[in-house]
Amino acid sequence: MKLIGVLLFSACVVIATAVQQKDSELTAYKESFSPLNYLNRYKDAAAVRQYMGLVETGKMLSRDDIFSLFNPCHRQQMIALFETLYGATDFDTFFKTAVWARDRTNPRQFLYAFSVAILHREDCRGIKLPPQYEITPHVFLTTDVVRRAYQAKMTRTPTVIPMKFTGSVNNPEQRVAYFGEDIGLNSHHAHWHMDFPFWWKQDYGAVKDRKGELFFYMHHQAVARFDAERLSNDLPVVQPLEWDSPIVEGFAPGASYENGQEFPMRPDNMQFADLPFLTVQDMKLYEGRIRDAVSSGFVRTADGRLVSLNSTYGINCLGEVVESSTHSVNPVYYGQLHNDGHVLLSKVTDPKQRYGVPPGVMEHFETATRDPAFFRLHKHVDNLFKLHKDLLPPYDLSELEFPGVRVEAVKVLGTCKASTPNQLITYFDESHIDLGNAVDTSTYKEMVDIKAVVSRLNHEPFKYVITVNSKRSANAIVRIYLGPKYNWFGQKVSLDVSRWGFIELDRFPVKHTVITRNSDQSTVTIPEPKSYPEMMSEVQRAMRGEVEFTYDSHYRHCGLPHRLLLPKGKPEGMDFKLYVVITDFDKDVVSSDVTVDELNHISSLGYCGVLDGKIPDGRPMGFPFDRRIPNEEQFFTPNMKVLDLVIKNVRQKPME
Ligand code: CUO
Structure with a gap:
């Protein structure tokens, strides 16, 4: 069984990485297999026929063309392949189909369908x-x-x-290029969209619990983190894009596609322009309808019903509508505001498609965060969500307090030799x-x-030490957020303003009253992935029996790289506030079957939810800072604590 596991793992790694090349060690699998000869081995024979029909009539995207998930035709082809791969009823068929398809499909189109299938197939759990x-x-x-x-x-x-990062020192935006261009951040973003594809169909079976809310929250947090990086570098927080205003910052990616075409550069101050299939007026129309829905508190479904947004999970419905995903209640009426925003930005330098300019970085989830306009688009989108959240009633005392539970003290301690309490180090x-x-x-x-x-x-590892006084024995959930203490002008701002920029650092269940939690246990981040040569050498050693090959079926590819847990801060130290909120586990979880230990096993829950099951924490994402706080003095209940801390950026990694 172990050996099969190793082989399975290695085969998938090889097939994924060999995607660029025609010949590979997979040749042996190609000879006799054709999906059409084994239709009974697929759940959806129609999908197989569709995919095979496209291949055999030469209608698939050619190998040298640029695959864009936002292009409806490219996407349809990819979905036909995905459904074929995902629907293979056993691993052998899946694998042989992948080998067959790999040489007959555009490499990136194949890679995307193949990766999403691996992430979602039961028999591929644990494959990294x-x-x-x-x-x-x-x-x-x-x-x-x-x-x-x-x-x-x-x-x-x-x-x-x-x-090097792109651009030059003449461009102030370059000061935060280390964040937007971080390959781990781009990888996280790409994987989030593979775990929660906007084209996901309900009948695939896997539950995508609170996908719309996760769309809001993961991107909301990306924007909040970008803003914290900006403040760390003396830049004002990012301004939202507006359809009628110039896109002030340009961007020169300095990168090329595999076929040699360059990713287009966008000069400063370009205006949005109509595309042959999408106008700026369309965007305003769809956005107007969404704003109407938010203001009225109802969305209109495709069959004419009104669905209320004024509930805890209204944000989920709104997230699906804004993205827009196949789960949107009315994609014809509300359009696909966010997805089309990506496309408008991607094609802004050749809107009439006269010069054959390939899509910009905004049209691929792997490259989008490089462009500062990504964060501006998402701030615009985030403001729609804020509009909705601000219309909900503020939390009342019964929702905020945890009777009998008091947080006595919170400390944050770095693990390096010369650490100062409540001062954290980045480098x-x-x-x-x-x-x-x-x-x-x-x-x-x-x-x-x-x-x-x-x-x-990166940052020095640290730990939180939290002392709780509890009059009763109760399980709890600890929620930890970080927010800059001052705005760009150096002013203190009210909690009601700062809360929207809070960064979630961790969220975890506890059973005890003295809580020590290491920073690397954070449920918003994942550890650094192993590199391809490291992975292959591990596989080979396991095949030779030199090491045990172990699976981690909870492994997620989605998750912020742990290195980015803390914002950079400043060389002289930057003031932040840490917010610790302890809530009642039994009240928060969605089902009484969920145990503390089970919840502890879910990795990267914070931004990536659960891949195909219920999210156990029933509180709205960002709780309790996701709603208005009209009265700061009355907000903090004994189960919460605020700590001042400083983040200092140093030139060299501190001594351990
Ligand atoms: Cu992730 Cu706009 O959805 O980038």
Whole structure:
């Protein structure tokens, strides 16, 4: 069983990473299999026929074309393949279908369908895909790095290539490029959209619990984190895009697609322009209807019913409408505001499609956060959600308090030698990315070690020590948030203003009153993924019986990289406030069957929810700071505590 596990794992890793190349060690599987000959081995024979029909009539996207999930035709083809792969009734059929399809489908279109199928198939639980940036390095790296990787490959010279952030010091936005261009952040974002695809159909079976609310919350947190990084670098918080105003910041990605076409550059101050299939007026129309729905507290369904938004889960419905996903109550009436925002931005430099300019970074979830306009678009979208949340009644005492439970003290302690209590340290480290897949290996077979080295935000590990006084024995959920103490002008702002910029650091269940929690246990982050060569060497050692091969069926690819848990702060120290809120586990969980231990096993719950099950924490995401706080003095109940802390950015990693 163990060996089968190892083989299964390695095969999927190979098939995913070999996606760029025509020939590979998978040739042996290709010979005799054709999905059409085994239709009884698929749940949905119609999907198989559709996919096979597209392939056999030459209607699939060609290998050299650029796949865009936002293009309805590309998406339809991908869905036909996904349904074929996902619907294979056993692993053998799934695998053989993937091998068959891999050579007949556009590489990125295949990779996307294949990855989503792996993430959702029962028999693939625990399979770790290599990091996205090592599967398709082109879309994560700049062109100069790829060019130098080719040089190294041709001259067979092992090389480490430094990668710089795009732009120059003349552009103030470059101060926060380390965040938007972080390959781990882009990977998290891409994986979130694979775990919760907007095209997901109800009849696939897997439950996508609170998908619309997660869409709101994960992006809301991305914007809040970007704002905290901006304040750490003396930049004002990001301004929302408006359909009629110039897109002030330009962006030059400096990156190229695998086929050699460059990602387009956008100069400063461009205006949104009509596309042949979508006008700026359409956007305003759809947005007007959404605003009407929010103001009235009702959305209008496709069959003419009114559904109230004024409940805890109204945000879920609104999230589906705004994104828009297949779960939207009325996609024809409300449009697909957010998705179309990505497309308008992506095509803004060649709106009439006269010059054949390929899509911009905003049209791919792997590359979107590089562009500062990503955060501006999402601030615009986030403001719609805020409008809705601000219309809900503020939480009353019974919802906020936890009778008999008092937080006595909170401390935050760094683990390095020279740590000062309640002062946390961030720094930039260097990470190596394997570039083996950035270059075509079909001509030069021998391995050459080529890596890119990138600078990334990181922090000193720390722990929270929380002392609770409880008059009764009760399980609890601890919710920890961080928010800048001052705004860009250096002023203190009211809790009702600052709360919307709070960053969730952790959320976890506890049974005891003295709580020690390490920062790396955070349920919003995931550890650094292993690199492709590391993964393969582990697999090979397991196959030789040198190490145990273990599965972690709870493993998630989605999750903020742990390195980014804290905002950068400033060299001289930046003031933040830490908010600790302890709530009643038994009241919060959605079912009495959920235990503390079970909840502890769910990784990256904070931003990524549960892949295909119920989210156990029934409180709205962001609770209790997601609603208006008209009276700050009366808000804090004994089960909450606020701590002042400082985040200091230093040049070198502190001594452990
Ligand atoms: Cu994730 Cu706009 O949805 O990027």
